[in-house]
Amino acid sequence: MEFSSKLLENAVYEMSQLPGVGKRTALRLVLHLLKQPQGQTERLAKSLESLRKEIKFCSNCHNISDVALCEICANPKRDQSLVCVVEDIRDVMAIENTSQYNGLYHVLGGKISPMEGIGPQDLSIQSLVEKVKSGVVRELIFAMSSTMEGDTTNFYIYKQIQDQELTTSTIARGIAVGDELEFADEITLGRSIVQRIPFETSLKANG
């Protein structure tokens, strides 16, 4: 693409560095901004800059937070001995939306992925292991995505804490509520049979 303006070219280039945004989309977005009031572009630029500069993470769970101890960790009504290990803030938001969980989180900030050059030292695993070893954790729930990388990360953490006295669990995998059995993939269906639960338990879960 040849641009008639260096300013335009720069903006399109930087925009196209975002994941899933090609040159054409970047040009469309930038031209859209040009048609909007100048304030919109300024607000977008300012909000991104200040987020990147002033971003803070909760000292306990490593979730993005504006204060040193996030709202969840600071809440005395939440079970401090129950810790759910997740990949990033999106998982925290998803679980919080269910209103079914009353424990704390531990945000790893990614998963072990040799392909992308992400090793255990790039994630907040060390602080999790220390937290477990200090004895405050009664149960650790692994809620990583069920991919090769997620399983590897779970297993890596598990190996480091398996000699500690605590319960470890993973979230249940199975047919989604409301889904038809015939359309489920075999692995999920197989797992949901092997890991079946007592009928009385399911009745309780339904409300």
Next chain:
Amino acid sequence: MEFSSKLLENAVYEMSQLPGVGKRTALRLVLHLLKQPQGQTERLAKSLESLRKEIKFCSNCHNISDVALCEICANPKRDQSLVCVVEDIRDVMAIENTSQYNGLYHVLGGKISPMEGIGPQDLSIQSLVEKVKSGVVRELIFAMSSTMEGDTTNFYIYKQIQDQELTTSTIARGIAVGDELEFADEITLGRSIVQRIPFETSLKANG
């Protein structure tokens, strides 16, 4: 969506104001930026801000340009009496890419669209009419998209200059080069038959 950080919420909100970017995509993009070096976010913010602030338009064709008279308008080798009317800079770039056009452009900056509240006064139509009336234009080529809005815009301009002495034309519509006839839509195929051209002319166009 409930966010654990006001900074994050702001950034996601501003990002989601872009066309085609929902809240989830915005969150994904913002989290991506957080994982990248701080410089990337700064460059993105700076480039958008300076584009929006320092943007200039060519005084002759209204295309985005860093100088008062864009490279195309300032090129003495180009035919100054041939003007192609287009919607925005993307159309200029597309036509320039063909290397088949040696005239100038006139960028309207949009098309007449009552639905979106865009009237003739929002586009650079007045300066085009003046340019035509000054007598420097020998031929005006309408290259707007063939939609209701594009046709309306073409017609609106045509009505204002029809008493002037100049040739007006529109770009040819027809089956794309390399396309099979059986898959073409009826309107395009119909037009390509009605507006057929002498075989000798097509031989010349092929090179």
